[in-house]
Amino acid sequence: MHHMLHIKNGIVVDPKNGINAEKMDIFVKEGKIVEESEVDVKEAKVIDASNKLVVAGGFDMHAHIAGSKINTGREMRPEEMRTVRLIAGKFRASIGRVLLTSPAIGYEYAKMGYTTAFEAAQPPVGALHTHEELDAIPMIDKAALPVFGNWHFVLKYVAEKEWEKLRAFLAWALERTKGFGVKVVNPGGVEAWMYGGNCKSLDDEVPGFNVTPREIITGLIQETENLGLCHSVHLHCNNLGTPGNYQTTIETMKLASKFSNDKRQVLHVTHVQFNAYAGSSWRDVASGAAEIAKYVNSVDNITIDMGQPIFGHATAMTGDAPFQFTLHKLTGSRWSNKDSEIEGGAGIVPIAYLPKNPVHALQWAIGLELGLLIDSDRVVLSTDYPNGGPFTEYPYVMAMLMSKKMREKELERVSPYVQKATGLAAIDNEKTLYEIIQMTRSLPARVMGMDNKGHLGIGADADIAIYNLDPLSIDTANDFEAVYKAFKTSAYTIKGGEIIAKDGELVKEIWGRTFWVDATSNASIEAIDSDLNEMFEKYYSLQRQNYGVEEAWLRKPERLVMG
Amino acid sequence: MPETKEEELTNVICTFCGSVCDDVLFDVEKYKGKKFCKLGSAKFSKKERIKAPMIDGKEVSYEEAIEKAVEILLNAKRPLLYGWASTVNEAIRLGVILTEKVGGVYDQCASVCHAPGTLALIEEGVPGGSLGEVKNRADVVIFWGSNPMEAHPRHPVRYSVRAKGLLIKDRKDRKVVVVDVRKTKSANMADLFIQIKPGYDYPIISALRALVKGEEDAVPDEVGGVSKQQLKELAELMKNAKYGALLYGLGVTQSRGRDRNVENAIKLIQLLNRHTRWIIWPMRGHYNVVGAGDVPAWEVGYTYAIDFSRGYPRFSPGEFAANEVLQRGDCDAALIIASDPVAHFPKASVAHLKKIPVIQIDPFPNMTTLISKVVIPSAMAGLEAEGTAYRMDGIPFRVKKIIDTEYWSDEKILELMLEKVNEKLGLR
Numbered sequence: 001m002h003h004m005l006h007i008k009n010g011i012v013v014d015p016k017n018g019i020n021a022e023k024m025d026i027f028v029k030e031g032k033i034v035e036e037s038e039v040d041v042k043e044a045k046v047i048d049a050s051n052k053l054v055v056a057g058g059f060d061m062h063a064h065i066a067g068s069k070i071n072t073g074r075e076m077r078p079e080e081m082r083t084v085r086l087i088a089g090k091f092r093a094s095i096g097r098v099l100l101t102s103p104a105i106g107y108e109y110a111k112m113g114y115t116t117a118f119e120a121a122q123p124p125v126g127a128l129h130t131h132e133e134l135d136a137i138p139m140i141d142k143a144a145l146p147v148f149g150n151w152h153f154v155l156k157y158v159a160e161k162e163w164e165k166l167r168a169f170l171a172w173a174l175e176r177t178k179g180f181g182v183k184v185v186n187p188g189g190v191e192a193w194m195y196g197g198n199c200k201s202l203d204d205e206v207p208g209f210n211v212t213p214r215e216i217i218t219g220l221i222q223e224t225e226n227l228g229l230c231h232s233v234h235l236h237c238n239n240l241g242t243p244g245n246y247q248t249t250i251e252t253m254k255l256a257s258k259f260s261n262d263k264r265q266v267l268h269v270t271h272v273q274f275n276a277y278a279g280s281s282w283r284d285v286a287s288g289a290a291e292i293a294k295y296v297n298s299v300d301n302i303t304i305d306m307g308q309p310i311f312g313h314a315t316a317m318t319g320d321a322p323f324q325f326t327l328h329k330l331t332g333s334r335w336s337n338k339d340s341e342i343e344g345g346a347g348i349v350p351i352a353y354l355p356k357n358p359v360h361a362l363q364w365a366i367g368l369e370l371g372l373l374i375d376s377d378r379v380v381l382s383t384d385y386p387n388g389g390p391f392t393e394y395p396y397v398m399a400m401l402m403s404k405k406m407r408e409k410e411l412e413r414v415s416p417y418v419q420k421a422t423g424l425a426a427i428d429n430e431k432t433l434y435e436i437i438q439m440t441r442s443l444p445a446r447v448m449g450m451d452n453k454g455h456l457g458i459g460a461d462a463d464i465a466i467y468n469l470d471p472l473s474i475d476t477a478n479d480f481e482a483v484y485k486a487f488k489t490s491a492y493t494i495k496g497g498e499i500i501a502k503d504g505e506l507v508k509e510i511w512g513r514t515f516w517v518d519a520t521s522n523a524s525i526e527a528i529d530s531d532l533n534e535m536f537e538k539y540y541s542l543q544r545q546n547y548g549v550e551e552a553w554l555r556k557p558e559r560l561v562m563g
Numbered sequence: 564m565p566e567t568k569e570e571e572l573t574n575v576i577c578t579f580c581g582s583v584c585d586d587v588l589f590d591v592e593k594y595k596g597k598k599f600c601k602l603g604s605a606k607f608s609k610k611e612r613i614k615a616p617m618i619d620g621k622e623v624s625y626e627e628a629i630e631k632a633v634e635i636l637l638n639a640k641r642p643l644l645y646g647w648a649s650t651v652n653e654a655i656r657l658g659v660i661l662t663e664k665v666g667g668v669y670d671q672c673a674s675v676c677h678a679p680g681t682l683a684l685i686e687e688g689v690p691g692g693s694l695g696e697v698k699n700r701a702d703v704v705i706f707w708g709s710n711p712m713e714a715h716p717r718h719p720v721r722y723s724v725r726a727k728g729l730l731i732k733d734r735k736d737r738k739v740v741v742v743d744v745r746k747t748k749s750a751n752m753a754d755l756f757i758q759i760k761p762g763y764d765y766p767i768i769s770a771l772r773a774l775v776k777g778e779e780d781a782v783p784d785e786v787g788g789v790s791k792q793q794l795k796e797l798a799e800l801m802k803n804a805k806y807g808a809l810l811y812g813l814g815v816t817q818s819r820g821r822d823r824n825v826e827n828a829i830k831l832i833q834l835l836n837r838h839t840r841w842i843i844w845p846m847r848g849h850y851n852v853v854g855a856g857d858v859p860a861w862e863v864g865y866t867y868a869i870d871f872s873r874g875y876p877r878f879s880p881g882e883f884a885a886n887e888v889l890q891r892g893d894c895d896a897a898l899i900i901a902s903d904p905v906a907h908f909p910k911a912s913v914a915h916l917k918k919i920p921v922i923q924i925d926p927f928p929n930m931t932t933l934i935s936k937v938v939i940p941s942a943m944a945g946l947e948a949e950g951t952a953y954r955m956d957g958i959p960f961r962v963k964k965i966i967d968t969e970y971w972s973d974e975k976i977l978e979l980m981l982e983k984v985n986e987k988l989g990l991r
Contacts, residue, residue, distance in 0.1 A: 066861075068957055074860045076684050078878050081864035087874035088663050090990060095864050095875055102861045125693070128951060128959035132652060133861050194700060194806065196840050208729075325836060328688075335833065336684070338957075339692030339842060342699065342729070348688065539728055541695035541721065545574060546585045546960060553951075553961060 004029045004039045005497060007464065010049030011471045013434055014056065016442040016455035020434045021471040026054060028462040031496040035458055047499075051470040052491055055437050056454050057115025057463030058394070061444035062234075062270050062305050063385040065105050066119045066133030066144065068126050069317040072336050073099050073348050073386070077315065091506050092138075098313045098390045102136035108392050110139040110501045113465030113490035115512075116445075116453055117391075119144040120234070120270065120384075121185060121319045124151065125341050125542075127177035128549050134514050135555040139500055141453075141463070141512035145234055146179035147319045149187035149216055150344035152209075153528075153535065158219040159211040164527055167223040171523040172532070174229075176548030178516040178557065181231035181448070182224050185319035186238050187216040190344045193322040200239045202251055213238050217255050221266055225259055227519045228562050230449025232261070234268045240323050243279040246288025250295050253302050260301050268447055271307025271384035273367040279421075282359060287366045287422035293373035303447050305380035308367035308397050309353045309360065310389030317387060321345035342539045353389065358417035365414075365422040371401050372427050376435035380444045394440070395487035399480045401431040401439075406480035430477050450515075462497040465490045514554055519562040569597070576962045577603040578649070578945030581847035581955030582715045582722070583962075589946070591965060600716035606943075612970075613928050613940035625939070625971055626979075632898065632922040632937050633983040636665045639896035639920075641872050645885045646902030648672035648849035651950025651962065654973035655851075655858040658900065661981050662871055663862075664988060668894060669869045671855035672848070672902055674884040679816040680845045681856065681866055682880070683825035690832050692808070692842040693956045694721075699728030700840075703804035705740040707828070708764065708814020709846040712748035715955075718846070723810065724752055730805070738800060742767075743814060757797065762819035763787025767794070768827040774798035775834050807841040816845070844956060850945075853953035889915045898922040900973065905930035924976055941973045948972035 005028035012024050027039045064070050074080065077099060085104055086094035092103035100108060109117055117137075122130040122144040134142045148154050148170070157166040170182060188206035189199035195207050202214040221233045239248040249272065256267035269275070276292050279285040296302055316327055321337055324347020328335035336348040353360040367388065371379055381398065385391040400406055404427075411418065411425055419425055431439070445454025452461045469486035476483050489504030499507050536544035551557045572588035579602050588597040589607060596607040616628035623631075636642050644662045647655050648671055662669040673681065683689070697704065704723050711718040719725060724739050731737050741753040750756040759767055766786050773781040775798050784791050801807055809832060815824045828843055835841040847853055856866035863869060865878035868887075881887060885904065888894045889912035896919050905913050906929060916934060923935035926943040942948040945962040947970060952962050 071857055071860050072689075074864055075681065075856070075866055076688055078685060078865060081876070081878070084875045088666075088871065089874070092660070093663055093863065093871070093875045101864045125695075125958055128961065129857070129953070129957070132858075132951060132959075136656070136861055194696070194840060196836070196838075328833070329837075334686070334688035335690060336688035337690040337692070337842070339696040341693050341695035341958075345692075539695065539699055541693065541698050541726075542585050542958065542960070543574070546576060550961075 003497070004044035005047060005494065006039065006041060006044040007047045007049050007054060007466070010052050010054030010466060012054045012456060013437045013471060014456045015434055015438040017457045026456060026464065028494070028497045031462050033456055033458055033460045033462050047466070047492060049466050053467040053469040053471050055465050056441040056456050056460070057465050057493065057495065058113050058440050059444040059454050060109070060114055060117040060382070060391060061380055061448050062120040062382045063117050063391055064120055064317055064387070065117055065137065065385070066102070067122055067130035068338065069121065069346050069348060070099065071133065073315045073317055076334060076336055076348065077350060091509055098386050099315055102133055103138060106137040106139035107506055110493050110495070110506065111489050111504050112392065112394065113467065113493050114140065115463035115493065115495045116141045118142060118180065118448065121183055122146045122177060122179060123340050123346065124173060124177050124343050127179065131178060131514065131549055131554055138509050138511055139495060141515065143180035143515040145181050145183035146173060146177040147183045147185050147344055148173070148220060149184035150190040152342040152539065154216065154220065155191065155206060155209040155211055158215050159209050163219070163223060164524065165531065166219060167227050168523040168525050168528045170223055170227055171519040172525050172528060174517050175520050178514070178549045178551065178554065180515055180517050181229055181234055182220055183234045184217065184220055185236040185344065186240065186323065187213045189213070189238055190319065190321050193345060194339060198322040200242065201248060202238065214255065217252065221256060221259050225261060225266060227522050229517060229519055230560065230562065231447070232264060232266050232268050234270060236270050236318065236320060237275045240274050240320055241326065243277045243281055243285040246276045246278055246292055249275040249292055253295055256301050257299070264446055264449055265303040266301045269302065269304045271382065271387065272304045272370055273307040273309065273363060273388070276366050276370060285359065285362060285421065287362065287369055289366045289369035290373060290423055293370060296374050296378050303378050303380065304370065304374065305382035306367045306371050307382055307384040307388050308371065309363045310383055310393040310396065311353050311355045311364065312389060314351050314353060314389045315348060315386045316351050317346070317348040319344055319346045321347045323347070324349050341541065355414040358415040361415035361418045362421055365418040365424040368400060368407070369422060369424050369427065371397065372429045372431070376431060376438045377443055379439060380447060381439045395484045398436050398440070398487050399484040402433070402436060402476040402483060403478070403480040404428060404430055405478060433471050433476055462494060464494040466492040511556055513556045513558040515558050515560055517562060518559050522562055572597055573965050575965060576945055576960050577607070578850045578952065578962050579603045579606045580715050580850060581852065582718045583850050583952060583954035583960055584717050584721060585960055589965060602716060607946060610927060612926065613932065613938055616940060617938040619936060625976070628937050628939050629976065629979050629983060632939065633980055633987065635896050635920045635922060635937065636898065637984065637987055641894050642667040642896040642898060643670065643885060643888050643894035644668065644898045645670045645904065646672065646900040647855035648852035649901035650973045651851060651944045651952055652854045652858050653950045654977050655855055656862060657974065657977035657981050659859045659862045661977060661984060664981070664984050666871050666874065668883050668888055669859060670883065670885040671867050672852055673856055674867045674880065675886065675907070676813065676848055676852070677816055677845050678867055678880060679822035680825050682822035683829055686826045687829040689829060690836060690842055691844045693958055694954070697808045698722050698726040700730050700806040701808040702731065702736060703738045703740070703800060703807040705742060705807070705809045706749055707742045707809060707811045708818070709810055709812025710743070710747040710749045711846065712752065714812070714848070715846060719752060723808070740797070757789055757793065760788035764815055764818060764824045765820040765827055768824065768831055770794050771798050771801070772831050772834055775802055775831065801835055801841070802838050804839055804841065807835065809841065809843040810846050811843065812846045847955035851952035853955060853957055854951065857953060886912045894919065896920045898924070899931050900924040903929040903931050905934055924973060926970065939976055940970055941976055942968050942970040944973070948974070950974060
């Protein structure tokens with residue numbers, strides 16, 4: 001077994017370290033990228049990467065890959081499971097169309113050159129389930145973001161302006177759920193849903209709590225920053241999926257203006273495509289992407305991810321339970337809902353994005369507009385898997401962003417509604433390969449505060465993807481088919497220094513780490529001890545002592561202690 | 564002997580029914596539980612155990628029994644691996660992978676129980692909620708074809724009837740309705756009992772849908788033994804609820820209409836959510852029957868009746884459910900874990916089981932032990948072994964090990980079995 005690798009003559013693109021298509025060698029030892037002098041070149045396994053693109057492994061910072069939501073999706077949609085990707089043998093059987101089984105998720109990411117993926121919404125009381133599924137995903141590193149925006153502790157502490165307690169609660173909850181950061185979904189709106197309502201504007205009052213979404217978001221940003229977490233507040237905005245909602249989105253972004261952080265954004269707004277609609281109804285709905293892009297580009301404390309729809313099948317699954325009910329009424333499709341203790345809720349509805357459907361085409365165009373109009377160090381490539389569609393079509397999005405010609409071709413097959421309702425056709429911008437690598441590697445790693453991910457500098461994790469694409473000769477604007485094909489399956493995927501996939505075939509099954517964030521030393525948990533006892537006693541249906549996940553129960557946990 | 568003080572007892576999580584009560588206590592010295600219901604208490608008390616692993620009734624070591632079991636599974640063309648609802652997720656996961664490796668059929672207790680609810684989920688989805696939400700918010704609770712007083716004795720007090728929470732401060736704040744074909748014990752605790760004719764769940768639910776929709780004229784004077792007046796009152800009660808919960812049981816899934824009954828009920832709940840908030844949820848039986856469906860869902864895409872004979876999973880309840888496979892004579896070996904099909908399956912299924920080599924894994928002897936070629940006793944999860952279990956509402960718990968035992972856990976047994984299978988298949 002080779003513990004050392006010598007990746008020879010590759011053309012490296014490594015935006016974090018300012019390397020743009022330079023021919024260089026990369027050396028790997030004990031799972032890390034090291035100096036040449038660290039490696040006994042005679043002992044090292046040599047990978048010939050001549051004329052190939054060498055980049056850090058892809059980093060999916062927002063996907064729904066584990067837990068009760070995707071699993072209910074699987075149970076509700078056996079029709080999703082008829083695509084057979086791999087017969088059982090040396091590797092597990094791997095199946096699924098857009099919804100994949102856990103082994104299939106790991107395998108497909110690996111084949112595509114992705115080595116890290118984060119579950120974007122973990123119901124806190126279901127944390128153990130989420131971790132069981134993360135533990136069943138081979139090949140990649142992972143983590144989960146617990147959801148806070150409707151949790152009664154949060155609503156109560158924000159209403160009472162008990163900031164120290166809120167801070168302590170965040171630290172307590174991250175430790176108990178073995179979570180990574182503060183996810184917020186439709187703050188206040190899901191609590192309102194328990195009464196059949198929603199919070200569509202920042203100033204709607206949350207029933208039963210003297211508090212508004214504006215106050216919840218501001219309070220959570222403030223205490224996430226005070227706690228010194230590596231990731232910022234990660235927000236699914238209010239009013240999702242409604243014509244005219246782009247204004248709510250910009251108004252929400254402005255809440256971050258009084259905060260700053262030297263290392264990263266203070267607010268990550270997720271799957272913005274679903275929150276970027278202008279107009280007043282589905283009849284006159286249009287794109288609000290340009291306005292959002294203008295705002296995001298004008299500030300340096302906000303990042304977003306796209307939430308790009310891919311034409312074809314998808315399954316909408318979010319913690320935004322009232323939105324999911326609206327979607328069910330709108331499409332008449334199946335609907336699962338889960339109200340969850342005093343923590344929030346979730347919903348699941350199947351959907352298919354059809355190119356000839358004006359609204360779907362509009363959504364598709366808005367996602368691309370966001371990707372094209374926003375600076376590449378502020379927008380991460382995502383489909384909000386499986387909400388916008390499969391992550392396996394990231395190469396389609398990459399190719400589209402790099403080629404106006406490809407977009408023109410695609411525009412011919414979609415509803416002409418996008419021509420009048422969006423600015424997509426008029427956008428000349430073509431992202432460079434460097435920018436695409438930024439949007440899929442270095443930026444998501446920075447957004448999540450993972451210093452050792454998303455780049456190829458000395459000391460970085462040896463998570464590396466090699467593609468059959470020569471950056472020095474490829475014309476990404478014209479050869480979009482070659483670009484798509486190259487990114488679909490890596491020539492090599494290397495995870496922690498081991499070759500796990502080669503030319504679209506799995507090589508070795510490995511198990512990645514699960515990161516979780518421990519910030520308990522930055523807060524006084526005692527401050528909330530009696531509140532926890534009281535709330536558990538009164539409002540939970542389980543004991544406080546039986547709540548949460550112990551590190552020993554996880555396959556390969558890695559605790560990140562916040563200084 | 565004086566009573567041991569509560570604080571000196573150990574908190575355990577009950578591994579009997581789907582309520583998975585996590586507030587119960589155990590006195591290790593006296594080997595006695597506290598706060599348990601009758602059913603839980605019976606499980607958490609000294610019981611007859613299978614003494615040691617056996618092949619053909621002869622005591623052997625764990626390793627020998629496992630070796631024999633592996634031989635049986637690998638020699639079979641299509642083994643059936645059935646049970647799973649009363650063990651932990653860690654064991655279930657290994658069992659699913661084992662079934663995949665040996666090209667067998669995975670099925671679990673739901674297929675003779677709540678699986679029609681799964682079929683309804685496939686048709687319509689399920690608008691549900693956790694038991695904590697029922698406790699906090701539900702001002703109307705309907706038990707339909709379910710009998711918690713006898714099947715889930717602490718459910719009413721912990722979650723659904725006398726439980727107090729955020730909006731429900733008193734028993735009087737909540738209306739409890741029982742709909743059943745006979746006056747059950749649960750009917751006695753209800754504010755309203757509606758007795759229906761057996762097999763009439765579907766038309767009664769349809770009538771309620773019509774009434775909630777405002778199509779009163781479509782409803783005849785009497786449906787399934789219930790007067791139109793009474794149905795109107797029930798429909799009004801449902802519409803006027805702030806947060807309602809319909810908790811259904813086997814009376815709905817195993818009577819005429821089966822999955823269609825549940826599907827119809829889900830459509831009623833969809834409709835009610837256009838007026839107010841309602842949820843619907845099954846009263847699942849065994850403590851981890853939810854895990855027995857959830858684990859295979861993430862590992863192989865389906866919850867039950869899964870065949871691997873082609874090297875990839877296929878789901879077909881009418882074909883690959885245990886009873887279908889057995890009655891067709893379509894399996895040539897079986898591994899039965901944490902279940903007793905000989906006592907509960909139809910004669911025709913048992914007749915085939917008797918013809919083929921059966922491997923049993925269970926802490927306790929039962930009817931299936933008597934016909935098993937290989938018997939592997941295991942530690943009891945929740946007392947002698949730890950692991951993850953999902954309460955009926957999907958909330959995960961880590962059940963505890965508080966007593967040391969010589970018995971291997973289901974997880975350890977299956978781990979070695981899988982290791983041996985991989986070895987023999989040359990997959991290591």
